[in-house]
Amino acid sequence: MGIIGWIIIGGLAGWVASKIMNTDAQQGIILNIVVGIVGGLLGGWILSLLGMDMAGAGLIASFLTALLGAVLLLFVVKAVTQRA
Template sequence: MLGLGIIGWIVIGGLAGWIASKIKGTDAQQGIGLNIVMGVVGGLLGGFLLKIFGVDVESGGLIFSFLTCLLGAVIAISIVQMVTKK
């Protein structure tokens, strides 16, 4: 995912964060900025987790990068929900 550049990170991260927030039902609480942040953090988290399991994440392509961001963003939002749950 490092080969995408900063604009690629923002675009893919924003889309993945937005879809993840729709999946987790937090879209009303998150704005565009938080969607992008969660998508980029999700990409880092997803890439880290997939590398642990031996998956080659660097040569996966655009669709694989998006799915990695989406998976990581869903996990990140779930963690935030568990921490902030009252």
């Protein structure tokens, strides 16, 4: 998957994660893309720790991995910013 694919999957995953975590009003399209791409890296790392290799698993698996990581990322950010 090329950079355009990463941007599209990241944007969709970041947007869905922001809807799940109820942070959509605070985020724009650029932040959704960044959250989705970072979430994909985070989700891939967490799944690799659990022994799951998601490389080459397909479009849906990539989206679900990015979604998992994006939700976790937003959860942590939301928890840290509410305490400050």
